[in-house]
Amino acid sequence: MSRKIELPPQVRSELERIVGARHISTDPAMLSAHAWNTGVGKVPGAEKFAGIWPVAVVLPESTEEVAAVVKCCARHKLHFKAHSTGYGSMSNACSPETVVIDLRRMNRLEIDAKNRMAIIGPYATAGALQAEALKHGLTCHIVGAGPAHSPLASATSLLGVGVTSQGTSMNARNLLSWEWVTPQGDIVRGGTAGSGCGWFAGEGPGPGVRGMIRGFCGAAGGLGVFTRIGYKLYPVPVTGPQEPTGRLPQLGMRIPDNAGFLHAVWPDWDSHRAATFELLDENLCFAMLRMPPDHIGWTVTGSNADYVDQVKRGALPEVAQPASDRNWTLLTLSRSPAEHAWRLGVVKEIVRRTGGRILELTDEHAEVLFRNLFTSQFVPRVLRPSGGITTSFGVLDSFHFLPRAMEAGQECLAGENLPGGKLVEGGREEHWSWPHEGRYLWTENIINFDPASKPARIAAARALLDHFAISWKNPVGVMALGLGPVMELQGEQIGAPQRYIRQVKNRLDPGNASRSNEYVLPVVPKPVAAALPMLKPVILSRPVLGLMSRVVGTKGM
Amino acid sequence: MHSPQTLEDRRDFLARCTRCSQCKFVAAPRSQRHASACPSIDYGQFHAYSGGGQLIMAYGLLDGAVPHSAEMAGAVASCTMCGNCDVSCKINFGETVEPLDSLYALRAQLVHDGHSPAPHRKMMERLRRSGNSCGQPRAERARWADGLAFDGMGKAEVLLHVGSGLAYEPAGWPGLRGVVATLHRSGIAMTHLGNEEGSSGSLAFDLGYVDEARMLAQGLIEQARQSGAGTLVTFSAAALSAFRSVHPRFGLSFGPMRVLHITEYLWELVEQGRLSLAPLPDLKGRPVAYHDPCKLGRLSEPRQTQDSGLDNRMSGILVSRTPSALRFGNGGCYEAPRALLRAMGVDLVELERHHASSYCCGACGGVRETVPEAAALAARNRLAELQDSTASILVSACAGCTGHLAEHAGSVGRAVQIQDLLGLLAQALRPVPALAG
Numbered sequence: 001m002s003r004k005i006e007l008p009p010q011v012r013s014e015l016e017r018i019v020g021a022r023h024i025s026t027d028p029a030m031l032s033a034h035a036w037n038t039g040v041g042k043v044p045g046a047e048k049f050a051g052i053w054p055v056a057v058v059l060p061e062s063t064e065e066v067a068a069v070v071k072c073c074a075r076h077k078l079h080f081k082a083h084s085t086g087y088g089s090m091s092n093a094c095s096p097e098t099v100v101i102d103l104r105r106m107n108r109l110e111i112d113a114k115n116r117m118a119i120i121g122p123y124a125t126a127g128a129l130q131a132e133a134l135k136h137g138l139t140c141h142i143v144g145a146g147p148a149h150s151p152l153a154s155a156t157s158l159l160g161v162g163v164t165s166q167g168t169s170m171n172a173r174n175l176l177s178w179e180w181v182t183p184q185g186d187i188v189r190g191g192t193a194g195s196g197c198g199w200f201a202g203e204g205p206g207p208g209v210r211g212m213i214r215g216f217c218g219a220a221g222g223l224g225v226f227t228r229i230g231y232k233l234y235p236v237p238v239t240g241p242q243e244p245t246g247r248l249p250q251l252g253m254r255i256p257d258n259a260g261f262l263h264a265v266w267p268d269w270d271s272h273r274a275a276t277f278e279l280l281d282e283n284l285c286f287a288m289l290r291m292p293p294d295h296i297g298w299t300v301t302g303s304n305a306d307y308v309d310q311v312k313r314g315a316l317p318e319v320a321q322p323a324s325d326r327n328w329t330l331l332t333l334s335r336s337p338a339e340h341a342w343r344l345g346v347v348k349e350i351v352r353r354t355g356g357r358i359l360e361l362t363d364e365h366a367e368v369l370f371r372n373l374f375t376s377q378f379v380p381r382v383l384r385p386s387g388g389i390t391t392s393f394g395v396l397d398s399f400h401f402l403p404r405a406m407e408a409g410q411e412c413l414a415g416e417n418l419p420g421g422k423l424v425e426g427g428r429e430e431h432w433s434w435p436h437e438g439r440y441l442w443t444e445n446i447i448n449f450d451p452a453s454k455p456a457r458i459a460a461a462r463a464l465l466d467h468f469a470i471s472w473k474n475p476v477g478v479m480a481l482g483l484g485p486v487m488e489l490q491g492e493q494i495g496a497p498q499r500y501i502r503q504v505k506n507r508l509d510p511g512n513a514s515r516s517n518e519y520v521l522p523v524v525p526k527p528v529a530a531a532l533p534m535l536k537p538v539i540l541s542r543p544v545l546g547l548m549s550r551v552v553g554t555k556g557m
Numbered sequence: 558m559h560s561p562q563t564l565e566d567r568r569d570f571l572a573r574c575t576r577c578s579q580c581k582f583v584a585a586p587r588s589q590r591h592a593s594a595c596p597s598i599d600y601g602q603f604h605a606y607s608g609g610g611q612l613i614m615a616y617g618l619l620d621g622a623v624p625h626s627a628e629m630a631g632a633v634a635s636c637t638m639c640g641n642c643d644v645s646c647k648i649n650f651g652e653t654v655e656p657l658d659s660l661y662a663l664r665a666q667l668v669h670d671g672h673s674p675a676p677h678r679k680m681m682e683r684l685r686r687s688g689n690s691c692g693q694p695r696a697e698r699a700r701w702a703d704g705l706a707f708d709g710m711g712k713a714e715v716l717l718h719v720g721s722g723l724a725y726e727p728a729g730w731p732g733l734r735g736v737v738a739t740l741h742r743s744g745i746a747m748t749h750l751g752n753e754e755g756s757s758g759s760l761a762f763d764l765g766y767v768d769e770a771r772m773l774a775q776g777l778i779e780q781a782r783q784s785g786a787g788t789l790v791t792f793s794a795a796a797l798s799a800f801r802s803v804h805p806r807f808g809l810s811f812g813p814m815r816v817l818h819i820t821e822y823l824w825e826l827v828e829q830g831r832l833s834l835a836p837l838p839d840l841k842g843r844p845v846a847y848h849d850p851c852k853l854g855r856l857s858e859p860r861q862t863q864d865s866g867l868d869n870r871m872s873g874i875l876v877s878r879t880p881s882a883l884r885f886g887n888g889g890c891y892e893a894p895r896a897l898l899r900a901m902g903v904d905l906v907e908l909e910r911h912h913a914s915s916y917c918c919g920a921c922g923g924v925r926e927t928v929p930e931a932a933a934l935a936a937r938n939r940l941a942e943l944q945d946s947t948a949s950i951l952v953s954a955c956a957g958c959t960g961h962l963a964e965h966a967g968s969v970g971r972a973v974q975i976q977d978l979l980g981l982l983a984q985a986l987r988p989v990p991a992l993a994g
Binding site: 023025027028029030032033034036038040048049057059085086087088089102104105107109124125127128129131132145146147148149241242243244247248249251302303304305306307308309311377380381383384385386387388417419420421422423424425448449450451452453456 | 569572573574575576577578579581582584585586587588589592598602603604605609610613614616617620622623624626628629632644647648649650651652653654869870871872873874875876877880883885886887913
């Protein structure tokens, strides 16, 4: 643990007056959950607890209480970090002077069905929001963290992408209006909420505050606290919470009337790509997801033991066989039998014409796969085999790059996920790919490793770093892992946004009280900024990558 | 000798918590209002009160990063040990985290380290002194049976186990006595353990007193063996849970003796044609909801005496060494109570959280006695779920749940009625006369 800061009694008293004595703690038992280094999406070190623990955790109940806490922190030169459901360690404290503002008590959820949106607080979860939205024939975008995550956190503060992006966009665009406590503790409302016109619309033409405060990657807690948002919902021909089918843990969902749920495979990536363009051109699908077959195998089996057993016996269904890797899971949603017949007919025709074929799914597998897709439960389950994943990205570019992305994925895994390697055994690559609003490619190569094994952590770190190296030499779209200090290295490639983001950060939070390791560095000395591009070849050299992998695998990142 | 896993044994399981928060929510929520899986965090609000939060806290305790404190003891004591976090966690993590086993180990560690919450210590003192945690006199344990005829030891086919909750709850006796009388009229030879009926060890195990739980379990098993009965029928949901999922942790069992909950036994007799159920006019046309008690539901899923270890296969996939023993909450006693209710002509409706995802009423795990405000909040939350359903009558097959929910029924808006299943059965059960030969 880092040096432990004691919260001065008078500060504690002030905070108690704001949130109530019952809703503040400085006890390590209560703080431990805010210093847990799970390394979800990153590579953890050997230590389970982070080096930095917060000085206190508080549980405000209202925006006014949040603002008062922030102002109290400012008065006493403390830092603060907002925290909603808190998947992984992203919302951990970044300095020992940090007060964690746990927003659990702020779970407001209101559906504005007429305007196809929800007004939600930080602790309204995606699962709860989807259940409420479905009562009105609407659904929401759910990011990879799954049903237990906070859509507000995702929409305001991080990338916000999920596997149904074809039909539900991404959260940088689903954020309509917001209520925000600035790093100085002012309460600001933006979008139509700022004009007293309700919460239904974002900004008009011209430079947008939304872009400034969250941009593409989000400030990851580095720019104040978001306390309420207007969040876009999407119509679906499904009404009412859906009673699950199957038995725990293999819950499924009945495929709705006028919905098509298909799994198609192609003989090679070129024909897969050709089909992709046609499917997108016709705007046929609500969701399109390409998963590596082994991950489909994890999903259609209820436990790791079941999965390994079926692998060894060759009993996995064809969708989960390695040869089915050039695939799309396709979901069509229609409002009438005639529309359904048209969509399904055209999909099947495109698959046939491009040399693909549709695989048979049992009802049980179809329902389990459908539910996991529709609720985004898929993604948290990816941690089941080993408990450790990291991921590399190639995003926001044309599907022309898909075959290249697959090659790059294979290249950075370097055979370590083949039998005898240090990563969890899987396919040639481990890409999850999907389109975003009919246009862009989003693809993530999932690196699955045993976090309890140092060689595995080092191999995972190397695979991740190699992806940077490969992508910098021969880009496959934009690399979305440009968070925190990484932004400094890759930013030049995409117009050096870190320079502008830094100005936003320093103008709005000159004291860096709203501290985050995943946001832009507030200060980068000019000589360092000038030297970084020149250092890139050194950083990309094999000895340096090897050394960095060992450091990351030991200390974590 | 078999022993439950210690916190040290659970170290790797603790380390695998990714803090995904799934443990706080049911696997398939139907609404935001009733999406929670965890009465403990609903009360305490800090993450440390959740299943995952306790795992992290426990790891800190092992690691030396988190010292014992009143706040830790408070969080631990607010947990009803209901196991809903375990069911939800397994949706994502299968066999690799299994929170509930670690929660048991954490409580045992607190006892070992001398930090068991004071109310828990008092409950255990009473349990040692008088065989029940309420401190009721041993000599009154079998008062419920006054005036009822039983068969002697060695002559009975069925041994009735009542449990302390019902044995000392006169309000439940009419139902109990009514059911026993009907069984007697059906010609079933029964006996019971009288004032000497021992504890199943359920509460001691929940509170972390592992050695005492083992001794209590051994004592009761010995008593049961001496009865000579072939079937043990318990009226206690907590005892059934102990028999099926706690005793195997000690390598203990009743041997060839069949062990059934009273609802399972009665439904078996109905199916055999030895008993019938008459429709209850009071309930006709009125939707009735059934509350799955944690102890009777997911916590009664049979556990095998098993190796709980995981092997590393395929370079990192963690695989149970005894996959046949994996439990996901499906194997609890869910259908017998429902079948009995339907057979009474009841229009049965499901609450939003039911079967393995049922929300705990707050009565178990020592919470009712230790943190009553947490137990009250859980009851109010459960009753709110009833109010949001089409039913206004809630039936439970656990005396603890029924009593606790009834105690708080007046504090919620719309009038609700809490009904013990045993009481309904006492009214509806009829012996079926043997066919004249």
